[in-house]
Amino acid sequence: QVQLQESGPGLVKPSETLSLICTVSGGSISTYFWSWVRQSPGKGLEWIAYISYSVSSSYNPSLKSRVTISLDTSRNQFSLKLSSVTAADTAVYYCARVKGTYFDSWGQGTLVTVSS
Amino acid sequence: DIQMTQSPSSLFASVGDRVTISCRASQNINSYLNWYQQKPGKAPKLLIYAASSLQSGVPSRFSGSGSETDFTLTIISLQPEDFATYYCQQSYSTPVTFGQGTKLEIK
Numbered sequence: 001q002v003q004l005q006e007s008g009p010g011l012v013k014p015s016e017t018l019s020l021i022c023t024v025s026g027g028s029i030s031t032y033f034w035s036w037v038r039q040s041p042g043k044g045l046e047w048i049a050y051i052s053y054s055v056s057s058s059y060n061p062s063l064k065s066r067v068t069i070s071l072d073t074s075r076n077q078f079s080l081k082l083s084s085v086t087a088a089d090t091a092v093y094y095c096a097r098v099k100g101t102y103f104d105s106w107g108q109g110t111l112v113t114v115s116s
Numbered sequence: 117d118i119q120m121t122q123s124p125s126s127l128f129a130s131v132g133d134r135v136t137i138s139c140r141a142s143q144n145i146n147s148y149l150n151w152y153q154q155k156p157g158k159a160p161k162l163l164i165y166a167a168s169s170l171q172s173g174v175p176s177r178f179s180g181s182g183s184e185t186d187f188t189l190t191i192i193s194l195q196p197e198d199f200a201t202y203y204c205q206q207s208y209s210t211p212v213t214f215g216q217g218t219k220l221e222i223k
Contacts, residue, residue, distance in 0.1 A: 047210075101207035102166075102207060103162060104162050
């Protein structure tokens with residue numbers, strides 16, 4: 001059974017870059033697509049980006065100019081970088097596996113607060 | 117972007133009840149519709165994919181139906197552990213989008 005675990009700073013200053021890593025265990029990252037989804041406090045779910053083992057990627061246009069997603073097959077990890085953050089980027093960030101056309105496995109989520 | 121609209125936003129029901137949650141897409145998404153359950157402080161959990169396919173391990177009291185723009189999640193014989201928030205999600209085109217959620221609460 002695949003497991004995903006997010007890690008990274010819980011507090012980021014405005015205008016800085018948010019960096020998160022998702023570590024995948026119980027399965028190879030060299031198959032499937034992998035994604036980031038966030039959920040702002042009291043709000044719904046927002047897809048950020050996904051990446052595949054062939055390193056093709058897709059981004060939400062609303063965030064594309066600030067987002068980078070990458071894959072590290074040697075460590076079985078994938079990462080998210082979101083630049084120039086503001087308070088609006090405060091959210092719980094989830095990593096998830098994309099199987100076919102759905103998110104079938106999720107990390108537990110990590111709260112990132114943007115504040116000085 | 118494809119807009120997903122769920123109704124109702126909240127729903128009160130009792131253990132043993134049958135409930136339905138609706139999800140409407142702003143354009144035809146064929147059957148590229150998934151349903152998730154989320155409990156407080158937890159990640160979403162996949163229930164239904166491709167509109168009507170039950171994810172492995174999910175109880176059979178959950179079912180999904182619909183196509184094109186109108187979809188329904190049905191839960192028969194509600195159990196205490198079913199009180200949660202439910203989201204629909206379209207995967208027909210990027211950006212992937214979710215509904216705003218339906219909070220199912222105990223009456």
